[in-house]
Amino acid sequence: MxxxxxxxxxxxxxxLQIGAATILKDVDLDVAPGxxxxxxGPNGAGKTTLFNAISxxxxxxxxxxxxxxxxxxRMTVAQxxxxxxxxxxxxxxxxxxxxxxxxxxxxxxxxRGGSYSLLRAxxxxxxxxxxxxxxxxxxxxxxxLDARAGDISHGDKRKLEIAVLLxxxxxxxxxxxxxxxxxxxxxxxxxxxxRDLHAATGCTMLMVEHHIEVLMGLVExxxxxxxxxxxxxxTPDRVMADPLVQSAYLGSAA
Numbered sequence: 001m002x003x004x005x006x007x008x009x010x011x012x013x014x015x016l017q018i019g020a021a022t023i024l025k026d027v028d029l030d031v032a033p034g035x036x037x038x039x040x041g042p043n044g045a046g047k048t049t050l051f052n053a054i055s056x057x058x059x060x061x062x063x064x065x066x067x068x069x070x071x072x073x074r075m076t077v078a079q080x081x082x083x084x085x086x087x088x089x090x091x092x093x094x095x096x097x098x099x100x101x102x103x104x105x106x107x108x109x110x111x112r113g114g115s116y117s118l119l120r121a122x123x124x125x126x127x128x129x130x131x132x133x134x135x136x137x138x139x140x141x142x143x144x145l146d147a148r149a150g151d152i153s154h155g156d157k158r159k160l161e162i163a164v165l166l167x168x169x170x171x172x173x174x175x176x177x178x179x180x181x182x183x184x185x186x187x188x189x190x191x192x193x194x195r196d197l198h199a200a201t202g203c204t205m206l207m208v209e210h211h212i213e214v215l216m217g218l219v220e221x222x223x224x225x226x227x228x229x230x231x232x233x234x235t236p237d238r239v240m241a242d243p244l245v246q247s248a249y250l251g252s253a254a
Contacts, residue, residue, distance in 0.1 A: 006069030008204035015062030041225035086170025096150025104132035108167040155186035
């Protein structure tokens with residue numbers, strides 16, 4: 001009998017071997033619909049590679065990935081995006097010369113079967129424009145519609161990237177170090193935006209973040225990667241109290 005409510009994301013036995021190097025090994029992870037999950041681990045543990053495998057940038061050499069019960073292991077990046085998977089990167093992937101509004105409007109147009117070409121700018125008042133306004137309002141950027149994306153703060157760039165994912169109808173989001181490059185004074189505002197957006201939209205979110213104190217106050221559960229394998233997946237308090245995590249990640253025994 002099939003699972004009546006499949007996980008938003010199910011990773012089973014995922015592995016990535018490149019030559020003699022094992023990058024990921026036997027990664028198992030079930031993420032419930034609407035969950036907000038953190039992914040941590042030492043440098044080189046495989047966090048970004050895991051996100052690359054989930055999003056289709058790299059092809060795993062073992063295991064499978066399902067999203068909402070659908071096997072996406074062999075789908076292209078574009079096919080996964082159409083299926084509802086969105087991804088941000090450590091460095092901004094926005095169009096810096098376009099306005100905040102135009103970045104989101106193009107994403108909304110592409111999600112509705114239109115062109116993503118910069119040579120065919122859509123009318124400001126079309127359906128994609130209405131979607132763009134709504135998504136920008138959700139992330140708190142409605143007052144910066146006409147600002148160039150390249151001119152806004154790092155914190156606002158992160159919000160804009162999430163607005164783009166929302167416009168593309170992403171239901172599962174991979175946020176790769178959203179606090180990277182964000183001024184310390186803007187971190188609290190970005191954290192609040194992510195928390196509020198998650199509560200309002202019900203999207204499933206996985207987040208890699210090196211600001212551990214920020215992450216632990218935001219997520220429901222934490223997955224800990226070490227040498228390409230998940231060694232713990234539990235609530236923040238339990239993870240931080242786990243002797244194996246303390247030894248492998250924090251460098252001290254309990």
